[in-house]
Amino acid sequence: MANFKKKQAGTKQEVPTSAMPDVVFMLLFFFMVTTVLREVTLKVKVDLTKASNIEKIEEKRLVSYIYIGPERLPGNKFGNDKVQIDDSIQEDIGAIRTIMYDKLLEEQRLIVSLRVDENSEFGVLTDVQEELKQAGTLRVNYSTKNEN
Amino acid sequence: MLLKKRQRESAEINGSSMADIAFLLLIFFLVTTTINVDTGIGMVLPPPLDPEVEPPPVHQRNLMNILVNEQGIIVMDDVRTNINDVQTKLIDFIKNPEGSEELAEDPLKAIVSIKTVRQTPYRIYIDMLDEVIGAYALLRNEAALANYGREYGSLNKEQRDAVNKIYPKKISIAEPDPE
Structure with missing residues (x-):
């Protein structure tokens, strides 16, 4: 019985938790900084194709996205190929020029990331590229997944 | 009075x-x-x-026309080509190891012109572009190994620029013909 008493009298069994809020806050700040809150709600279906010789876009703030794919219709149906910039579908292809030009004025090193559905045809993309040329946003990136 | 004051709650916020x-x-x-x-x-x-400005003249032998048609068939300089052969053919064209009259005079002058039609499937286009980029990546890696003894990826910026000058990536995206 005396032995039992001795054991209990030894070191404390509790883990010190006073630093826990600090640790949690550190993690919190990490995730707050890395989070990109504003995700675009896609109105077109975009399944990216795959490629192997790809590069990463390091500076995300330079990137502006253009989505091309079949329009999502109510009832899980898909319509014709449409172009989406930011949150809205652009019916008028000619308007892309001014939109992209405004973006270029804000950020000179703009990269346009073209997220095109793999099953779409090249025609719409051709029109968009022509607009991009006119707007002067010549740096593009065909968004693809990694093949490996 | 004094006693009452002492009994007040502490001013600290409960943390x-x-x-x-x-x-x-x-x-x-x-x-x-x-x-x-x-x-x-x-x-x-x-x-x-x-x-109003005339495009600069390009020698036909320095130009590799790649056409992807509506059926997704790749045609390189009027020859139908399998997607797996695009890379080797392109490397041959750019380097021209045997000094052929038909292929590029010099890697500096080689231009790859990519043409599509409106019905071209996007996936085929990307596959083809992937091969073209891959051909240049291979050539640059080769040049990096020859000149610096290291892979292209591990070169510093100046060395990379030097290698890029040996094999400049001249890819032109031509507009499809209006129908």
């Missing part, structure tokens, strides 16, 4: 729930975070053509 609040926020950001890196094939579009 024991701070950890809980922080945890809650942490879980929220954990759930909403998507750490995804954007990857893709980088390209630079040609500037818009000025109708």
Whole structure:
């Protein structure tokens, strides 16, 4: 019985938790900084194709996205190929020029990331590229997944 | 009076729930975070053509015309080509090891012109572009190994620029013919 008493009298069994809020806050700040809150709600279906010789876009703030794919219709149906910039579908292809030009004025090193559905045809993309040329946003990136 | 004052609650804010609040926020950001890196094939579009300025003349032998038609068939300089052969053919064209009259005079002068039609499937186009970029990547890696004894990826910026000068990536995206 005396032995039992001795054991209990030894070191404390509790883990010190006073630093826990600090640790949690550190993690919190990490995730707050890395989070990109504003995700675009896609109105077109975009399944990216795959490629192997790809590069990463390091500076995300330079990137502006253009989505091309079949329009999502109510009832899980898909319509014709449409172009989406930011949150809205652009019916008028000619308007892309001014939109992209405004973006270029804000950020000179703009990269346009073209997220095109793999099953779409090249025609719409051709029109968009022509607009991009006119707007002067010549740096593009065909968004693809990694093949490996 | 004095006794009453002493019995007042302490002025400190109770901080024991701070950890809980922080945890809650942490879980929220954990759930909403998507750490995804954007990857893709980088390209630079040609500037818009000025109708009054004549394009500079290009020797036909320095130009590799790649056409992807509506059936997804790849045609390189009028020869139907399998997607797997695009890379080797392109490397042959750029380097021209045997000094053929038909292929590029010099890697500096070699231009790859990519043409599509409106019905070209996007996937085939990307596959083909992937092969073209891959051909240049192989050539640059080769040049890097020959000149610096290291892979292209481990070169510094100046060395990379030097290698890029040996094999400049001249890819032109031609407009499809109006129908």
